Amino acid sequence: MNKIKCAVVGAGIFGEIHCDTYANYPDAQLVAICDLNEKKGKELAKKYNTSYIKDYKEIAKNKEIDAVSVVTPDFAHKNITIEMLLSGKNVLVEKPMATKVEEAEEMVNTAKKMGLILMTDFHNRFNPPIVSIKEKIEKGDLGEIIMMSTKLSDKISVPLKWFSWSGQSGPQWFLFPHIVDLVCWFTKDFPKSVYAKGIKKVLKNNGLDIYDVISATLDFGNSFSILETSWIIPDNWPSLVEFVVDLQTSKGKVHMDINNQGIMVCSELNNTLERPAYTVNSSVYNHTFGYASLPIKYFIDCLKEKKEPLIKLEDGLNNVKIICAIEKSIEEERIIKIEI
Ligand SMILES: NC(=O)c1ccc[n+]([C@@H]2O[C@H](COP(=O)([O-])OP(=O)(O)OC[C@H]3O[C@@H](n4cnc5c(N)ncnc54)[C@H](O)[C@@H]3O)[C@@H](O)[C@H]2O)c1
Numbered sequence: 001m002n003k004i005k006c007a008v009v010g011a012g013i014f015g016e017i018h019c020d021t022y023a024n025y026p027d028a029q030l031v032a033i034c035d036l037n038e039k040k041g042k043e044l045a046k047k048y049n050t051s052y053i054k055d056y057k058e059i060a061k062n063k064e065i066d067a068v069s070v071v072t073p074d075f076a077h078k079n080i081t082i083e084m085l086l087s088g089k090n091v092l093v094e095k096p097m098a099t100k101v102e103e104a105e106e107m108v109n110t111a112k113k114m115g116l117i118l119m120t121d122f123h124n125r126f127n128p129p130i131v132s133i134k135e136k137i138e139k140g141d142l143g144e145i146i147m148m149s150t151k152l153s154d155k156i157s158v159p160l161k162w163f164s165w166s167g168q169s170g171p172q173w174f175l176f177p178h179i180v181d182l183v184c185w186f187t188k189d190f191p192k193s194v195y196a197k198g199i200k201k202v203l204k205n206n207g208l209d210i211y212d213v214i215s216a217t218l219d220f221g222n223s224f225s226i227l228e229t230s231w232i233i234p235d236n237w238p239s240l241v242e243f244v245v246d247l248q249t250s251k252g253k254v255h256m257d258i259n260n261q262g263i264m265v266c267s268e269l270n271n272t273l274e275r276p277a278y279t280v281n282s283s284v285y286n287h288t289f290g291y292a293s294l295p296i297k298y299f300i301d302c303l304k305e306k307k308e309p310l311i312k313l314e315d316g317l318n319n320v321k322i323i324c325a326i327e328k329s330i331e332e333e334r335i336i337k338i339e340i
Pocket of ligand 1: 009011012013015035040054074076095121164174
């Protein structure tokens with residue numbers, strides 16, 4: 001069968017992983033890269049020997065393209081996704097699917113109406129230690145989950161230096177989608193209600209009116225999950241990300257420190273101590289390796305094999321509903337019921 005012809009909209013930090021994966025996956029062909037920023041888009045298009053397109057509407061019009069990755073900022077996924085779906089293209093959208101429930105609903109309804117795949121990129125569904133624990137839960141080795149505690153945080157340079165748009169996002173949109181999906185996937189359920197607390201202080205003093213830290217307790221009825229995030233870890237912390245998952249089950253306990261990959265690198269030259277996370281995304285003799293690229297390859301496999309992705313349409317939508325409820329709980333200082 002022919003290769004799936006793909007385009008990537010958003011040639012930023014994560015867009016490059018999508019481009020690199022399509023360019024190197026035998027069943028895919030990267031045919032266009034789109035970015036409003038001409039310099040970035042053209043540089044990446046040159047690197048992958050493909051064409052650059054400034055306006056995403058031109059990608060939608062191109063009948064040759066089968067599939068599109070939408071890798072624009074968190075709040076800028078809806079219009080592009082809908083335009084692609086209405087033009088008959090399957091879409092892999094970065095997490096979060098959207099930052100408003102109405103937007104995610106419109107995206108899901110459009111995908112259903114068009115009979116196309118719309119998959120949200122929750123890459124922990126492909127993260128080997130997490131998948132191995134999911135398999136143990138499914139086999140019944142651990143009994144039932146009764147409490148989960150997860151933490152996903154970034155160094156402060158992520159909101160302060162990496163993005164011009166972090167003030168329109170926040171750790172609840174940039175980081176929580178991953179662990180909200182994780183606890184729902186593990187429990188095979190969605191929470192009934194949430195109570196959350198957030199603090200704005202350090203980033204606010206730096207001109208960003210967004211939360212520094214958030215803690216949210218999701219009530220699943222027979223179990224609960226505590227989710228924590230910080231976007232203000234000092235830059236001299238040894239790893240970019242802090243990612244911890246702890247499960248108390250009826251017959252066991254699991255503790256995963258996902259970023260501790262057993263590698264520490266210290267350099268006297270620039271006075272650094274690093275804990276690199278090579279398994280997320282790296283290149284091994286020019287072959288893309290890592291769990292960040294696995295869902296992108298899997299999206300191609302679903303198109304080739306005409307199978308429904310294991311990340312369902314509703315998983316992306318419900319994730320947005322839960323995070324909106326978390327925001328509401330912080331703002332209104334009360335427990336919020338979640339209608340799923
Ligand atoms: N799955 C993950 O673990 C993961 C990790 C990092 C980022 N992300 C997500 O990926 C998305 C992009 O993040 P990033 O880190 O690559 O950000 P980025 O700022 O590096 O890149 C975004 C790019 O989109 C471009 N853009 C914005 N609006 C556009 C439009 N209308 N048309 C074309 N291009 C447009 C910008 O010019 C920019 O180059 C975000 O939603 C983010 O949350 C996911």
